[in-house]
Amino acid sequence: MAFSAHRRAGVLATATAALALTGTHTSAAGPLHATAADRAPHRAVLPALPRGHDVSSHQKRVDFTRARARGARFAYVKATESTNYRNPYFTGQYDGARRAGLIRGAYHFARPDRSSGARQAAYFVQHGGNWRADGVTLPPALDIEYNPYDKHHKCYGLSHRKMVRWIWSFSDEVRRETGRRPVIYTTANWWNACTGRSRAFAASHALWVAGHGSSSPGTLPAGWRYWTFWQYGVKGRLPGDQDLFNGSVNRLRTFALGR
Numbered sequence: 001m002a003f004s005a006h007r008r009a010g011v012l013a014t015a016t017a018a019l020a021l022t023g024t025h026t027s028a029a030g031p032l033h034a035t036a037a038d039r040a041p042h043r044a045v046l047p048a049l050p051r052g053h054d055v056s057s058h059q060k061r062v063d064f065t066r067a068r069a070r071g072a073r074f075a076y077v078k079a080t081e082s083t084n085y086r087n088p089y090f091t092g093q094y095d096g097a098r099r100a101g102l103i104r105g106a107y108h109f110a111r112p113d114r115s116s117g118a119r120q121a122a123y124f125v126q127h128g129g130n131w132r133a134d135g136v137t138l139p140p141a142l143d144i145e146y147n148p149y150d151k152h153h154k155c156y157g158l159s160h161r162k163m164v165r166w167i168w169s170f171s172d173e174v175r176r177e178t179g180r181r182p183v184i185y186t187t188a189n190w191w192n193a194c195t196g197r198s199r200a201f202a203a204s205h206a207l208w209v210a211g212h213g214s215s216s217p218g219t220l221p222a223g224w225r226y227w228t229f230w231q232y233g234v235k236g237r238l239p240g241d242q243d244l245f246n247g248s249v250n251r252l253r254t255f256a257l258g259r
Contacts, residue, residue: 001054001078001107001143001185001210001231001241045215046232050074050249054107054231055240057087062239064093064100070237073249074103076141079128082111083119086127094128098136103256105131105138107185110170113147113156117169122177131178135257140174141183141208142167145190160196167201180258183208183228191221199223206255208243228255 052074055062064075075097078087087093090106097104108124110117121129129140144167146154155163167184174182184201185208191198202223209224210231211217217230229243236242245252 001056001145001234047215047244049247050245050252051238052076052102052229052243052245053236053238053240054078054243055093057089059093059239060089062093062096064096064102067238068100068102072100072102072238074105074138074243074245074252076105076107076138076243077128078143079106079108080120080124081109082114083123090128103136103138103252105141105183105256107141107143107183108170110142110144110166111156112144112158112163112166113153117166117171118173121170121173121182125174125177129174129178131180131258133179133258135253138256139180139183139206139258140178141185142170142174143185145186145210154190155194158194160194160198163195164198164200167195171201171205181205185210185229185231186221187211188219188221195222197222 050073051071053067053072054076056078064072067075075093077090077093077097079090079094080086094104094106106124106128108120108129110120114120124140131137131139147156158166171181174180181204183206187210199222202225206228207220207224207226208229208231209217209220209227212231212233217227217232220227227246229245231241231243233242245255247255
């Protein structure tokens with residue numbers, strides 16, 4: 001997700017250890033790295049859509065019951081990164097979200113410089129990234145963004161063609177193992193810079209776009225006409241990053257079912 005300080009705690013553990021479906025809103029994601037504006041409370045008037053949030057090891061033990069009382073209807077939980085990191089709080093967060101009545105899903109932080117997309121997808125599915133058509137499980141999500149470990153290699157050293165192939169490799173393995181294509185979390189800036197404005201994924205992958213500090217996401221990554229999830233801030237009324245779903249609560253349940 002937006003690579004703010006609270007994300008850094010989770011992803012640095014790895015180093016030391018070794019969305020187009022429905023809607024009418026179009027947009028442009030700003031920089032994925034948190035800015036001062038991102039960290040400030042979100043004051044823009046937002047669409048009246050189901051609220052949710054995404055969490056990682058930084059939030060540790062999350063009070064999802066309180067989050068639901070404050071308006072949360074869904075949550076994404078970081079499960080894995082590369083092939084050697086699993087969020088140590090994942091089980092408690094993932095199960096806790098469900099016990100509180102939230103529709104929840106898991107996401108994987110991509111490291112295209114470490115191993116193939118297929119290998120990382122398999123690791124993800126084995127460590128929490130599975131999906132079931134039970135109406136309460138969101139499809140697995142791929143968090144792919146600027147390289148937080150090397151600002152000089154924001155695209156992880158991959159060419160446009162190799163990056164597109166890496167994402168397809170991840171997606172194909174997730175689909176093979178779960179029956180669903182992953183939701184793709186990204187920004188217009190990263191996507192257009194690192195995939196060469198690829199339009200190859202929009203028809204088959206829901207978009208989770210990051211764009212902070214305004215009342216709409218802005219211009220979407222190349223290919224997508226609609227966003228499914230929008231991460232509009234890194235601080236707000238819910239623990240972790242703040243998100244909206246582009247549809248009704250009933251549509252959210254239908255999306256979870258894969259229909």
